[in-house]
Amino acid sequence: MKDELVQKVTTLHDALKELDKVWSKMDWSIVPETVSEQYPFHQELGKIADGVNSWLDTIKKS
Numbered sequence: 250m251k252d253e254l255v256q257k258v259t260t261l262h263d264a265l266k267e268l269d270k271v272w273s274k275m276d277w278s279i280v281p282e283t284v285s286e287q288y289p290f291h292q293e294l295g296k297i298a299d300g301v302n303s304w305l306d307t308i309k310k311s
Contacts, residue, residue, distance in 0.1 A: 259305060261301055265301060
């Protein structure tokens with residue numbers, strides 16, 4: 250069970266990092282301001298990925 254959880258959290262972390270790389274290449278100036286204000290999570294992907302990585306380390310140590 251722990252191995253499966255580690256695998257799934259690792260996959261989540263990798264996907265967030267990849268999404269962050271792709272989204273960082275997007276020209277957010279062409280996105281309507283209301284959309285950018287309502288969905289600012291694209292700015293937080295790096296922080297989310299770091300949090301998932303910290304969670305993964307905790308799981309591995311437990």
